[in-house]
Amino acid sequence: MTFRSKKDYLNFLKSREISVERKTKWADEYLDKKLGKYFDIIRPRMPLSENAKYGEWKMNFERYFPYFKNGVMLIGNSLGGIFLAKYLSENGFPKKILSVYLVCPPFDGSLSEEDLVGGFRLRSDLSALEEKTKNLNLFFSKDDDVVPAEHAEKYRKKLKNARIFIYEGKNGHFKISEFPEIVKMIKEEAKIK
Secondary structure, three states, rough: OOEEEEEHHHHHHHHHOOOOOOOOOOHHHHHHOOOOOOOOOOOOOOOOOOOHHHHHHHHHHHHHHHHHHOOOOEEOOOOHHHHHHHHHHHHOOOOOOEEEEEEEEOOOOOOOOOOOOOOOOOOOHHHHHOOOOOOOEEHHHHHHHHOOOHHHHHHHHHHHOOEEEOOOOOOOOOOOOOOHHHHHHHHOOEEEE
Protein backbone atom coordinates (compact mmCIF):
# COMPACT_ATOMS: atom_id res chain seq x y z
CA MET A 1 0.00 0.00 0.00
CA THR A 2 1.04 3.59 -0.52
CA PHE A 3 -0.13 6.78 1.15
CA ARG A 4 0.08 10.45 0.17
CA SER A 5 1.00 11.57 3.67
CA LYS A 6 2.09 10.28 7.03
CA LYS A 7 -1.27 11.44 8.42
CA ASP A 8 -3.10 9.20 5.92
CA TYR A 9 -0.85 6.29 6.86
CA LEU A 10 -1.45 6.80 10.59
CA ASN A 11 -5.21 7.02 10.03
CA PHE A 12 -5.01 3.72 8.15
CA LEU A 13 -3.13 2.09 11.05
CA LYS A 14 -5.73 3.34 13.54
CA SER A 15 -8.74 2.17 11.54
CA ARG A 16 -7.67 -0.91 9.59
CA GLU A 17 -9.42 -4.18 10.21
CA ILE A 18 -7.27 -6.63 12.12
CA SER A 19 -7.53 -10.35 12.67
CA VAL A 20 -5.71 -12.99 14.67
CA GLU A 21 -6.59 -15.72 12.20
CA ARG A 22 -3.80 -17.08 10.03
CA LYS A 23 -4.32 -16.26 6.36
CA THR A 24 -3.45 -18.84 3.76
CA LYS A 25 -2.22 -17.29 0.54
CA TRP A 26 -1.66 -18.97 -2.81
CA ALA A 27 1.83 -17.45 -3.00
CA ASP A 28 3.07 -19.07 0.20
CA GLU A 29 2.82 -22.73 1.18
CA TYR A 30 0.73 -23.54 -1.88
CA LEU A 31 3.51 -22.62 -4.31
CA ASP A 32 6.07 -24.40 -2.13
CA LYS A 33 3.95 -27.56 -2.21
CA LYS A 34 3.17 -27.43 -5.93
CA LEU A 35 6.49 -26.12 -7.29
CA GLY A 36 9.12 -26.43 -4.57
CA LYS A 37 10.56 -29.69 -5.86
CA TYR A 38 11.17 -28.13 -9.30
CA PHE A 39 12.31 -24.62 -8.38
CA ASP A 40 14.26 -22.62 -5.84
CA ILE A 41 11.56 -20.25 -4.61
CA ILE A 42 12.88 -16.90 -3.43
CA ARG A 43 10.49 -14.44 -1.80
CA PRO A 44 12.09 -11.04 -1.40
CA ARG A 45 10.70 -9.42 1.71
CA MET A 46 10.00 -5.86 0.66
CA PRO A 47 10.38 -3.07 3.21
CA LEU A 48 7.36 -1.24 4.58
CA SER A 49 4.75 -3.12 2.59
CA GLU A 50 2.01 -1.00 4.16
CA ASN A 51 3.69 2.32 3.35
CA ALA A 52 5.81 1.35 0.38
CA LYS A 53 8.31 3.51 -1.47
CA TYR A 54 9.49 2.40 -4.91
CA GLY A 55 13.11 3.50 -4.38
CA GLU A 56 13.40 1.41 -1.21
CA TRP A 57 11.83 -1.62 -2.90
CA LYS A 58 14.19 -1.23 -5.88
CA MET A 59 17.26 -1.15 -3.66
CA ASN A 60 16.05 -4.18 -1.71
CA PHE A 61 15.10 -6.15 -4.85
CA GLU A 62 18.51 -5.65 -6.44
CA ARG A 63 20.19 -7.22 -3.41
CA TYR A 64 18.59 -10.55 -4.45
CA PHE A 65 20.20 -10.54 -7.92
CA PRO A 66 23.12 -12.82 -6.91
CA TYR A 67 20.57 -15.52 -6.04
CA PHE A 68 18.75 -15.44 -9.39
CA LYS A 69 19.71 -17.79 -12.21
CA ASN A 70 19.17 -17.53 -15.95
CA GLY A 71 15.66 -18.66 -16.77
CA VAL A 72 14.23 -16.96 -13.70
CA MET A 73 10.47 -16.63 -13.39
CA LEU A 74 9.23 -13.53 -11.59
CA ILE A 75 5.85 -13.23 -9.88
CA GLY A 76 4.49 -9.97 -8.54
CA ASN A 77 1.17 -9.69 -6.73
CA SER A 78 -0.75 -6.39 -6.47
CA LEU A 79 1.74 -3.63 -5.60
CA GLY A 80 4.48 -6.20 -6.25
CA GLY A 81 3.06 -6.57 -9.75
CA ILE A 82 3.28 -2.90 -10.62
CA PHE A 83 6.71 -2.84 -8.98
CA LEU A 84 7.94 -5.52 -11.40
CA ALA A 85 6.24 -3.80 -14.35
CA LYS A 86 7.92 -0.50 -13.49
CA TYR A 87 11.29 -2.00 -12.63
CA LEU A 88 11.54 -4.16 -15.75
CA SER A 89 10.33 -1.35 -18.02
CA GLU A 90 12.93 1.09 -16.67
CA ASN A 91 15.98 -1.00 -15.75
CA GLY A 92 18.22 -3.71 -17.07
CA PHE A 93 18.10 -7.14 -15.51
CA PRO A 94 21.21 -9.26 -14.88
CA LYS A 95 19.70 -12.63 -15.82
CA LYS A 96 17.64 -14.04 -18.64
CA ILE A 97 13.96 -13.99 -17.67
CA LEU A 98 11.84 -16.95 -18.78
CA SER A 99 8.48 -15.63 -17.56
CA VAL A 100 6.85 -12.78 -15.68
CA TYR A 101 3.52 -13.18 -13.89
CA LEU A 102 1.75 -10.04 -12.68
CA VAL A 103 -1.25 -10.82 -10.50
CA CYS A 104 -3.77 -7.98 -10.10
CA PRO A 105 -1.22 -5.21 -10.65
CA PRO A 106 -2.65 -1.70 -10.50
CA PHE A 107 -1.94 0.34 -13.62
CA ASP A 108 -2.43 3.84 -12.29
CA GLY A 109 -3.85 5.85 -9.40
CA SER A 110 -7.50 5.21 -10.24
CA LEU A 111 -7.97 2.84 -7.30
CA SER A 112 -11.00 3.45 -5.10
CA GLU A 113 -9.44 2.59 -1.75
CA GLU A 114 -5.80 3.56 -2.18
CA ASP A 115 -3.52 6.18 -3.70
CA LEU A 116 -0.78 4.90 -5.97
CA VAL A 117 2.09 7.10 -4.86
CA GLY A 118 5.57 6.53 -3.47
CA GLY A 119 7.17 6.35 -6.91
CA PHE A 120 5.15 3.41 -8.27
CA ARG A 121 3.60 5.21 -11.25
CA LEU A 122 4.40 3.65 -14.60
CA ARG A 123 5.97 5.50 -17.50
CA SER A 124 3.94 5.64 -20.68
CA ASP A 125 6.30 3.30 -22.57
CA LEU A 126 6.32 -0.28 -21.24
CA SER A 127 7.99 -1.84 -24.30
CA ALA A 128 11.16 -2.71 -22.36
CA LEU A 129 9.04 -4.92 -20.10
CA GLU A 130 7.96 -7.03 -23.07
CA GLU A 131 11.49 -7.11 -24.46
CA LYS A 132 12.80 -8.79 -21.31
CA THR A 133 10.57 -11.87 -21.60
CA LYS A 134 8.50 -13.59 -24.26
CA ASN A 135 6.19 -14.94 -21.54
CA LEU A 136 4.45 -11.99 -19.93
CA ASN A 137 1.21 -12.92 -18.15
CA LEU A 138 -1.22 -10.68 -16.29
CA PHE A 139 -4.12 -11.88 -14.14
CA PHE A 140 -7.20 -9.94 -13.03
CA SER A 141 -10.52 -10.79 -11.41
CA LYS A 142 -13.91 -9.22 -12.13
CA ASP A 143 -14.76 -9.32 -8.42
CA ASP A 144 -11.56 -7.54 -7.32
CA ASP A 145 -12.50 -4.63 -5.07
CA VAL A 146 -8.93 -3.30 -4.85
CA VAL A 147 -7.65 -3.38 -8.45
CA PRO A 148 -10.65 -3.35 -10.81
CA ALA A 149 -10.49 -5.54 -13.91
CA GLU A 150 -10.54 -2.34 -16.00
CA HIS A 151 -6.83 -2.10 -15.27
CA ALA A 152 -6.37 -5.12 -17.55
CA GLU A 153 -7.50 -3.06 -20.53
CA LYS A 154 -5.07 -0.29 -19.63
CA TYR A 155 -2.21 -2.80 -19.66
CA ARG A 156 -3.53 -4.34 -22.89
CA LYS A 157 -3.15 -0.97 -24.65
CA LYS A 158 0.51 -0.74 -23.61
CA LEU A 159 1.55 -4.40 -23.85
CA LYS A 160 0.86 -5.83 -27.28
CA ASN A 161 2.28 -9.33 -26.66
CA ALA A 162 1.22 -9.95 -23.07
CA ARG A 163 -1.30 -12.65 -22.24
CA ILE A 164 -4.02 -11.15 -20.07
CA PHE A 165 -6.42 -13.34 -18.11
CA ILE A 166 -9.58 -11.99 -16.51
CA TYR A 167 -11.37 -14.39 -14.17
CA GLU A 168 -15.01 -14.14 -13.15
CA GLY A 169 -14.08 -14.39 -9.49
CA LYS A 170 -10.96 -14.99 -7.41
CA ASN A 171 -12.41 -14.03 -4.03
CA GLY A 172 -11.83 -10.35 -4.64
CA HIS A 173 -8.18 -9.34 -4.70
CA PHE A 174 -6.95 -12.92 -5.27
CA LYS A 175 -7.56 -13.81 -1.63
CA ILE A 176 -7.38 -17.47 -2.47
CA SER A 177 -5.49 -20.36 -0.94
CA GLU A 178 -4.82 -22.09 -4.27
CA PHE A 179 -4.09 -20.76 -7.74
CA PRO A 180 -3.86 -23.86 -9.99
CA GLU A 181 -3.97 -21.82 -13.21
CA ILE A 182 -0.66 -20.10 -12.47
CA VAL A 183 0.97 -23.36 -11.36
CA LYS A 184 -0.08 -25.01 -14.63
CA MET A 185 1.33 -22.12 -16.66
CA ILE A 186 4.62 -22.11 -14.76
CA LYS A 187 5.03 -25.85 -15.33
CA GLU A 188 4.19 -25.51 -19.03
CA GLU A 189 6.60 -22.63 -19.57
CA ALA A 190 9.36 -24.49 -17.71
CA LYS A 191 8.49 -27.67 -19.64
CA ILE A 192 7.76 -29.68 -16.48
CA LYS A 193 5.32 -32.57 -16.77
